[in-house]
Amino acid sequence: MTTTASAATARAAAPDEETVRRLAGLLVDFLRTGVPPQGLFTADVLCDLTVPQWRLQATGPEGVAALRRAGHPATGTVPRSRVDRTGTGFTIEVEERWEAGGDHWYCRELMRADVRDGAISEISVYCTGDWDSAQQRRHAEEVPLIRP
Template structure:
């Protein structure tokens, strides 16, 4: 979700990223709130023969029909090694 024409983000930047290659958004969710909306989505793409992954959440405040404030949270780009370590080392509770 990077703005067109933007270069790579600096290390540690909170700016949204753009994967180096086109990918997919296999899951997403949009929740309308009293003051705007929340969008949660997963991105997957291929780079260097490997499958990469990230999850993002965007919260937007809407005033007078336009976005007045936006904040974005991103897990960061997960390489296959990071995905594997997470799968092996983390048990997520499920309802």
């Protein structure tokens, strides 16, 4: 398999652990609130979002925030996350929960973030799709999970 990186990403040095932890924390704050904290994204950040059967993109902190609010207009929680540093940034796996339209919602996401100058310059997001309470109940009845 051959992979390519953008010129900016290819030149970037691997971020240190402290930078990764700081950015992952800011990213979780953004997921909870829909408002990107100062220093999270570069001015030219690119977000490439894949949801079941669809793909969307946005640029700039305002564009990324608008994309987020379009899909998740309500604030919520991130009860679980896991971060792993990579050569160009980090990956983060999250579970999200929120309330909207009188229902309780859930999704899981895996994100790959490239870091430049101490901020996220590119982020790819892979989402399971949003599960309403009926889908969560059906899943719990039909699939015994080994871990939550």
